[in-house]
Amino acid sequence: MKTLQTYIDKLNKLNFKEMYNNDFLLTWEKSDDELEAVWTIAEALRYMRENNISTKVFESGLGISLFRDNSTRTRFSFASACNLLGLEVQDLDEGKSQVAHGETVRETANMVSFMADIIGIRDDMYIGKGNAYMREVSEAVKQGHEDGILEQRPTIVNLQCDIDHPTQCMSDMLHIINEFGGIENLKGKKLAMTWAYSPSYGKPLSVPQGVIGLMTRMGMEVVLAHPEGYEVMPEVEEVAKKNAAASGGSFKKTNSMAEAFKDADIVYPKSWAPFAAMEKRTNLYGEGDHDGIKALEKELLAQNAQHKDWACTEELMKTTKDGKALYLHCLPADITGVSCDEGEVDATVFDRYRTPLYKEASYKPYVIAAMMLLSKFEDPAAILKKLEEKGTPRILK
């Protein structure tokens, strides 16, 4: 694609009018056209930045970031996206506590949103809570707007919850699309989303769930592999099954990493905690049972340690398609001999894929900005055109 017009032409063929004034919470709530609109605008924004065309669509306005877990990468991606469009980031630091609910959520959401256009939320710690919390915030500010309290309706971008990690998976997918030369080339490709051993504990399920919930929509042969006991949420598996059936692909499960990797075109080996254990942990936190939490942690680390053979080794990579499957990771990875003694991936494998991995990550600010643009503008294609016509340089020339 060489000109902005190419992106605009593509947008004009898609139906995404439901995204206007709406949140982005789960990829499977969005139509294929809507997802493609996100990727198209993400690429258009990147094209414009590469060509020094300012994409500042807001003269003022806040992008609120609400992180209920530590984060550097997602925080910077969100901040970059806001900055790209002209919003100023304000962090709402509520800590990791689960206390804020009901009245408090409604009130706080409104009190911080008088000039907020976007609220980005990361809340991935507790099963059954994160996505629900986002919907609670969304409902509160929607009501606030309808009641005339807020001049605008702030829309929500899910920056990772207990169910999905849409900004990550949409970036992963855009990377795949570009590596394979287009969505149309993905049909029949085999993607292995597999568990991998990590010495750390309690990694969120949102990545594997987000991956099987999204990647099954492209007609690919998606395999979810993990040791027994590392099941993900059953309802997301149901989503994956339906997606595969609809897209002409497949969704299979296995307890063998080797089987998943065999002839795979794409591999995504990554640690996560068992769904059941995460649910138990959520309850223990709810009960304030700190001894129980410690005991569970110990138990889970011991359970992990039984599966150290689940690693993305050079040997396993050789069994993939031509020995050259595209290796994906949301980063940071646990690299054997680098960031830990034994981890998710061999150092030589990681090293060989470093540049593509960084590129995979580089889509995220643009994907987030695209989600914002689609939620705040009724006709984003016209806006992009107008920005090109204005031609304000991002850096003065």
Next chain:
Amino acid sequence: MKTLQTYIDKLNKLNFKEMYNNDFLLTWEKSDDELEAVWTIAEALRYMRENNISTKVFESGLGISLFRDNSTRTRFSFASACNLLGLEVQDLDEGKSQVAHGETVRETANMVSFMADIIGIRDDMYIGKGNAYMREVSEAVKQGHEDGILEQRPTIVNLQCDIDHPTQCMSDMLHIINEFGGIENLKGKKLAMTWAYSPSYGKPLSVPQGVIGLMTRMGMEVVLAHPEGYEVMPEVEEVAKKNAAASGGSFKKTNSMAEAFKDADIVYPKSWAPFAAMEKRTNLYGEGDHDGIKALEKELLAQNAQHKDWACTEELMKTTKDGKALYLHCLPADITGVSCDEGEVDATVFDRYRTPLYKEASYKPYVIAAMMLLSKFEDPAAILKKLEEKGTPRILK
């Protein structure tokens, strides 16, 4: 009011030239015209935002926020106001310590202000200290500007001190004005500023003090009610008395919540700590007497608990004018059965007034921005006109 011109016409009738290059520290240091200028510009800015007209008057510049107490709402209001006008917020985090004084205050104030246009300060913890600190900072940067160190004089906005909470009370008042259809309709209206029970301890006196110091200027019948022992600063009561005399209203005190509520048009039931106790606490902190502080806290909680009947119940609300007094609160409120077992207000009362309460809060960013505009521009009416003529959209269209 339908056009920006209406606001500009109103401004042109007011005398507020002393506000230029000046701080906003206490409402009673300002003339009636000056207060009305704040409300008029606040409304004009809101009108412009609603009509998608950018009010960015600064291309660059910092708004420094200096919070010596935790805050989410005021922090966001200040950040929103800065953003609305084009200033970037930088937080100066000094913690709650009282150590910074004299040389250190002068130096730090200058060192952070090389590009600061506004300094917003919240310092409400210690009696006799907060407002004094603001004046110390103000003096330091004024001198710095005169000495050629600072290219501009950063002006101070009091975001809550030990004496007054002008941005809150000015927002409360703007809400009242709009609810009653204009300042001219307030004469003779009865406003009850009453203490209410809260299970928490040591809430600042700045709201009741700010309310009696401001609301007595409109010819209203202002009643301050609290249990014995919960007196506010005597000098602020003096201000209230003088105001009432000058405005043709009244200022009365009572130890009966029922008496205050009886036939009231407006009620503001809210917990605060006794002035004498806050003064004692300030001294204990000064002496580093942690045991003394703990003992005082215990004592105050016990004292509070003797007055659990001071609550804004449905029964009490029925005794107000037509049973429909306007219920005010600076939020968050201690809601009985919601945020605590027994608190300031019945859940059903709070619920009925939620939308107006949120609206009351929604004025604050505009009030703060108006204070900034009045302190930084000699002819704000001309600036508003120019912004309208430029017609830069806040969100690109």
Next chain:
Amino acid sequence: MKTLQTYIDKLNKLNFKEMYNNDFLLTWEKSDDELEAVWTIAEALRYMRENNISTKVFESGLGISLFRDNSTRTRFSFASACNLLGLEVQDLDEGKSQVAHGETVRETANMVSFMADIIGIRDDMYIGKGNAYMREVSEAVKQGHEDGILEQRPTIVNLQCDIDHPTQCMSDMLHIINEFGGIENLKGKKLAMTWAYSPSYGKPLSVPQGVIGLMTRMGMEVVLAHPEGYEVMPEVEEVAKKNAAASGGSFKKTNSMAEAFKDADIVYPKSWAPFAAMEKRTNLYGEGDHDGIKALEKELLAQNAQHKDWACTEELMKTTKDGKALYLHCLPADITGVSCDEGEVDATVFDRYRTPLYKEASYKPYVIAAMMLLSKFEDPAAILKKLEEKGTPRILK
């Protein structure tokens, strides 16, 4: 200098083309022309701000601040510089830990830099580490840019390291230049960089090192004075010697504060920790030897206490040139009887020089902004001219 053109004419006579797309890490890596370009642009930016001409050259973009030590002043100077040019500051908080190395540094540097134009780093705690860390970050993002991961190469500004403190010393020097009426007037002037007693422990060596590494380039007679045992890095002394030889000045060492002050035109009395002790501390931290660190701290405080006579007293000041040497300090100073019982400087001396000291500090935001402008624009003179022609007011008029 009266017009912007004067600065532009001066710039056009200087060769600084190597600064484009490059870092600013050590002053002695830069040519005389390059240093003069920094001062010229710093002054030009200040002139423009004083004349209400916006110098916003970025419509969007991030300035990342990475402080591995607490900081208020430098943080605000960096934020002010970013704001002046249109970049939004994002803080990358890595704490004081030394853990981040190798793979982690490379990855984090790239992950936060997708939209970063500038990275400002302060890392002065550990001998042999700070400057090395900056080069590691620089190399990582340079590679990231070459690999097509980053659309732009973020350049690094050293905001203080274990070796140099270039933004401080360049500001100090600009202050000296202005006080003495031009670089051409500095030849033969005596500058005393001397140790002074402070009751605190472990102050960085970067200021004295930066001063002798920079001030020896102007043909001045630079004297470094300290008690035995407070040596600075030998390699920086070598730099100072070579500079002095090349500039026609001199660089001498002494263990007598009186000798250094005698007939000095400029004095810079300031505490620092012995190089050898800092090196030892770095190793103790590396080994996690907390008892060792505590023991060392105690030992160093005792060592300091033996040199309480190293203070900038009124008596000593009288021995300087006409008793009126220019007193410099990077602030905050330990002022006897004000910020401590016995410290670096008499209160009356400090008081007399307060305004010039604050002015000295006021150059820093402009110096940092100048370094940024020189690293991001191939022809900064043309950019300044264009900004003047555009004539966008910083504050709307």
